[in-house]
Amino acid sequence: MRELLEGKKIVALGERDGVSGPAIEACVEAAGGDVVLSATECFV
Amino acid sequence: MGSDVSEQGPVVSHARHVLAHAPGLIRHGSKPARELESDPDLAEPLFGSLRTFEEAVAYPPNQAFLGALHPRELPERPWISASSDGAERFAAHGEHMPEEELLGLMAAVDEFELLTLGEELSERATSALGEHPLAESLDLDRLGAVTGDAEEAAERPGSLPLHLGGDHLVGAVHRADEEDAALQSFVLLENLAAKATATLALLHLVRGADIDPNSIDYVIGCGEEAIGDRYQRGGGNLGKSVAAAAGLQGASGADVKNFCAAPIPALVTAASLVCAGVFERVAVVAGGSLAKLGMKFQGHLDNEMPVLEDVLAGAAALVERDDGGSPRIRLDAVGRHTVGAGGSQDKIMQALSVEPLERVGIDMLAVDDYATELHNPELTEPQGSGNVPERNYKVIAALAVRRGELDRSDIDDFVAERGMPGYSPTQGHIASALCYLPHACQRLTEEGGAERVMMLAKGSLFLGRMSELSDGMSVLLERNPNGG
Numbered sequence: 001m002r003e004l005l006e007g008k009k010i011v012a013l014g015e016r017d018g019v020s021g022p023a024i025e026a027c028v029e030a031a032g033g034d035v036v037l038s039a040t041e042c043f044v
Numbered sequence: 045m046g047s048d049v050s051e052q053g054p055v056v057s058h059a060r061h062v063l064a065h066a067p068g069l070i071r072h073g074s075k076p077a078r079e080l081e082s083d084p085d086l087a088e089p090l091f092g093s094l095r096t097f098e099e100a101v102a103y104p105p106n107q108a109f110l111g112a113l114h115p116r117e118l119p120e121r122p123w124i125s126a127s128s129d130g131a132e133r134f135a136a137h138g139e140h141m142p143e144e145e146l147l148g149l150m151a152a153v154d155e156f157e158l159l160t161l162g163e164e165l166s167e168r169a170t171s172a173l174g175e176h177p178l179a180e181s182l183d184l185d186r187l188g189a190v191t192g193d194a195e196e197a198a199e200r201p202g203s204l205p206l207h208l209g210g211d212h213l214v215g216a217v218h219r220a221d222e223e224d225a226a227l228q229s230f231v232l233l234e235n236l237a238a239k240a241t242a243t244l245a246l247l248h249l250v251r252g253a254d255i256d257p258n259s260i261d262y263v264i265g266c267g268e269e270a271i272g273d274r275y276q277r278g279g280g281n282l283g284k285s286v287a288a289a290a291g292l293q294g295a296s297g298a299d300v301k302n303f304c305a306a307p308i309p310a311l312v313t314a315a316s317l318v319c320a321g322v323f324e325r326v327a328v329v330a331g332g333s334l335a336k337l338g339m340k341f342q343g344h345l346d347n348e349m350p351v352l353e354d355v356l357a358g359a360a361a362l363v364e365r366d367d368g369g370s371p372r373i374r375l376d377a378v379g380r381h382t383v384g385a386g387g388s389q390d391k392i393m394q395a396l397s398v399e400p401l402e403r404v405g406i407d408m409l410a411v412d413d414y415a416t417e418l419h420n421p422e423l424t425e426p427q428g429s430g431n432v433p434e435r436n437y438k439v440i441a442a443l444a445v446r447r448g449e450l451d452r453s454d455i456d457d458f459v460a461e462r463g464m465p466g467y468s469p470t471q472g473h474i475a476s477a478l479c480y481l482p483h484a485c486q487r488l489t490e491e492g493g494a495e496r497v498m499m500l501a502k503g504s505l506f507l508g509r510m511s512e513l514s515d516g517m518s519v520l521l522e523r524n525p526n527g528g
Binding site: 014016017018019020021022023039040041042043 | 436502
């Protein structure tokens, strides 16, 4: 995962009934990615 | 709270639901209105894919919504092609109103002549509503007061046309102020639709159960509409407006707001008011969300399906002192999604489904039904939103596994037996557990077969851009030990 994300700019789109934006952001940053936008949306 | 609370009630004594077929209003739903403005050619496929009233009544999830069958008795999908012989407009939990009566009902609760109804529609709606079982509770004289020339009305500056189905112009809704953004015609149309459907549900509850309307002390609105003017957008009060429209002369009311999750805090607030002795009888009401009509229509068209988000929903429930038979609201088993719980699904569900049960020493498997977000997946999957109820149920089941109450291999059985297929129209707060309340009352009384039902709702605070958080609340309902 680190090879996939390290140094990359990432847009993290989460959803309320799944994985939230901040949770994705935390994972991406832990893997060396740079989150340029993080949001949680509701799809219902 | 100690055991005294659970020994005193309060209870949910009645719950009723309504649907109102609204294919002509789909064009004013938020998503269709935006898409039609940018691409007028969408009108032909959109309006060519509307369902008839009979098709909407026969749609099995709508039958489940109105109590003709339990959601777990729904046939295998696809439901759009399922046979529903014998489907009736009136069912155990309420009714499915046709569109011309809905527009007439909106006029009947329109105290400011915001609507104009063309003569043909006005006559037909007056006649149809005059035959309605609740006719004596409706102010049908108002239809006469707003009857006029539909074409002229639709041309007025700031007005929106009203149609039956795709293209039959029958009236218009007008703005109440030239400059106030909160009183423009599209806002007032949403609010009138919510008021009408909530009033219809409350009238079914009061008249259907032969309840003295003057015995209800307070009405709590928990819909999603922004009632107000420019100085307090969304700060208003639909609860008391609905109480007045339903003839509850002894009631006052106010609203509880919490996006889709509002019905559970409203129910808990109502129960708390009764438990504290502030009021004896409190109604909780919610009207339909016009903005969400046709919300996922593009997915339906792409999959050659009819536009299924064509109904407004309404709900009403009555909370009162223990009557010795109705399901109890366990105020000592309320779950809440705290600020510190964060945003991960397992933490949220831990707070909502595990912690309240731990507090009162009840196992997760001692709850017969979990009612969570019950959006119909046949509406959401074509647009890529997935099966929301199934996702929620799997998280709840996983928590039961983590607690050692359930074997991992039994997760599917847990979901099938204690969960249910989503069957609610995507009407936000209505789909958030509230849609199950009439079923819960049925399951927790007489031969219903259940001892406990957990109601669990979530709301998307982040949509308002004031917090990244979501919210949620749950409450346990229990068969009354004194009867039921």
